[in-house]
Amino acid sequence: MRENDRSALLTRRQILASGVAIAGTIPFLTRERAAAAPEPGNAALRLTAGTRTLAVNGKPARVFGLTGPDGKPGLTLSPGERFKVDLVNQAGTPTLVHWHGQLPPWKQDGFPWPQTPPIPAGDTQSYDYAPIAGTYWMHSHHGMQEQNLMTAPLIVRRAEDMRADRQEVVLMLHDFSFRTPDELLAGVTGSQNAMPKGGMDKAMNMDAASVGRMKSGTVGAMNMAPGMTMDLNDIDYDAFLANDRTLADPEIVRTEPGGRVLLRLINGASSTQFWVDLGALSGTVVAVDGQPVRPLRGSRFPLAMAQRLDVLIDLPGNGSYPIVAQVEGKRARTGIVLAASGAPVSRLAMEAGENAPPVDLSLERRLEAVHPLAPRAPDVTHRVILAGAMTPYAWSMNGEYWPNVTPLMIATGQRVVIEMINQTMMPHPMHLHGHAFQVVAIDGAPLTGAVRDTVLAPTKGSVTIAFDADNPGRWAFHCHNLYHMMTGMMTEVRYPAII
Numbered sequence: 001m002r003e004n005d006r007s008a009l010l011t012r013r014q015i016l017a018s019g020v021a022i023a024g025t026i027p028f029l030t031r032e033r034a035a036a037a038p039e040p041g042n043a044a045l046r047l048t049a050g051t052r053t054l055a056v057n058g059k060p061a062r063v064f065g066l067t068g069p070d071g072k073p074g075l076t077l078s079p080g081e082r083f084k085v086d087l088v089n090q091a092g093t094p095t096l097v098h099w100h101g102q103l104p105p106w107k108q109d110g111f112p113w114p115q116t117p118p119i120p121a122g123d124t125q126s127y128d129y130a131p132i133a134g135t136y137w138m139h140s141h142h143g144m145q146e147q148n149l150m151t152a153p154l155i156v157r158r159a160e161d162m163r164a165d166r167q168e169v170v171l172m173l174h175d176f177s178f179r180t181p182d183e184l185l186a187g188v189t190g191s192q193n194a195m196p197k198g199g200m201d202k203a204m205n206m207d208a209a210s211v212g213r214m215k216s217g218t219v220g221a222m223n224m225a226p227g228m229t230m231d232l233n234d235i236d237y238d239a240f241l242a243n244d245r246t247l248a249d250p251e252i253v254r255t256e257p258g259g260r261v262l263l264r265l266i267n268g269a270s271s272t273q274f275w276v277d278l279g280a281l282s283g284t285v286v287a288v289d290g291q292p293v294r295p296l297r298g299s300r301f302p303l304a305m306a307q308r309l310d311v312l313i314d315l316p317g318n319g320s321y322p323i324v325a326q327v328e329g330k331r332a333r334t335g336i337v338l339a340a341s342g343a344p345v346s347r348l349a350m351e352a353g354e355n356a357p358p359v360d361l362s363l364e365r366r367l368e369a370v371h372p373l374a375p376r377a378p379d380v381t382h383r384v385i386l387a388g389a390m391t392p393y394a395w396s397m398n399g400e401y402w403p404n405v406t407p408l409m410i411a412t413g414q415r416v417v418i419e420m421i422n423q424t425m426m427p428h429p430m431h432l433h434g435h436a437f438q439v440v441a442i443d444g445a446p447l448t449g450a451v452r453d454t455v456l457a458p459t460k461g462s463v464t465i466a467f468d469a470d471n472p473g474r475w476a477f478h479c480h481n482l483y484h485m486m487t488g489m490m491t492e493v494r495y496p497a498i499i
């Protein structure tokens with residue numbers, strides 16, 4: 001099968017022939033489950049990149065999957081365990097998987113540099129590095145496979161996770177379309193390739209009038225003049241998934257009455273941001289992007305693309321509690337249900353009563369790292385202008401479009417500051433590979449913010465991050481909106497003398 005055909009529908013007969021149930025959750029293929037038993041000692045964990053079939057809105061969809069040794073999506077590592085993994089490519093097409101937020105040597109980062117090409121179909125690639133603990137995830141960085149669900153959780157437990165009397169629940173969000181990623185991309189760029197050849201950037205540092213195609217959205221950002229409209233939701237999706245299921249048939253997680261839950265939220269969507277709503281529950285945010293933050297109570301949290309949120313929840317009793325995630329600027333929502341055993345679960349509406357506002361930095365401004373950077377003056381400061389627009393659909397960093405970029409040079413031992421200035425009508429979830437950074441200013445206002453790997457650069461605003469350069473290599477630095485990345489919004493952070 002060509003990669004472009006991946007999301008094509010199977011016929012009902014093909015599905016039945018594959019032995020996979022159509023209704024409800026589709027189990028992983030037994031072939032993959034059987035392949036995986038970990039061996040004793042220091043044997044590598046087997047992670048299989050393959051294909052699987054989901055039922056979405058009652059229709060079958062062929063998607064990718066990353067399946068661990070236990071037959072479940074992704075990997076969960078014990079405290080102190082190395083990330084020692086054999087990635088087996090059974091996807092029938094080349095792939096390369098990025099360990100999002102982890103800090104491996106650069107050649108194990110899963111980014112398609114010339115030195116680290118994709119894994120051919122049928123081949124196995126081995127990884128071995130010391131992981132950092134927390135809620136992480138993995139996704140293909142090859143082409144647009146991420147949109148077809150080549151994504152999975154990557155959980156690295158801390159010793160305290162083993163001691164704590166609590167149930168861990170992973171909630172991974174996705175956006176889904178029956179169309180192929182190439183069709184979705186063509187839909188936003190138009191018939192011709194919209195990638196400018198240069199010189200357009202000034203024109204695209206635009207005001208509201210120059211935005212050709214405005215999307216519905218609430219004006220919520222502080223930086224925007226009255227009457228300006230934000231661009232939200234580039235892609236019109238068919239469904240939003242929580243752990244591969246829609247709210248029509250959500251996952252029911254059975255919980256202990258009065259028990260405690262550690263909810264590990266992962267936004268694995270390619271082009272969608274969510275508001276996570278705990279409903280009747282309230283929770284305590286204890287980590288973002290895997291990194292501990294000072295505890296913060298709440299019941300409704302913004303979650304930008306690629307970000308994670310760890311929330312501790314004490315269940316008040318033996319009821320059932322939906323955890324929903326509503327798409328910004330839309331009524332659409334998805335989610336799971338935490339329900340004590342025997343508690344009845346009522347049917348949930350697929351849509352909320354009104355559109356959710358744009359995801360913002362209201363939570364980001366309140367976050368404080370438990371382990372902040374040591375105070376130190378920067379050795380190097382890079383300023384990066386984020387520009388672009390919906391028409392023509394193209395997005396740039398410092399006026400350059402990936403792969404024609406000038407690397408941001410840094411050197412081992414430096415304290416590095418990167419100031420991102422967003423001149424566009426959209427927020428951009430900016431992700432730096434290979435380093436955990438601290439958010440040190442939002443719109444110029446200093447803060448001792450979270451340490452994390454993905455931060456939202458606000459619409460018509462700025463965000464500043466700092467980190468210590470301690471991982472020599474070539475590192476991607478990009479917007480995690482897949483369609484922005486594919487149309488240019490990516491650059492390289494590079495150390496000298498890397499070969």
Ligand SMILES: [Cu+2]
Pocket residue numbers: 395427428429479480481484485489
């Ligand atoms: Cu972007």
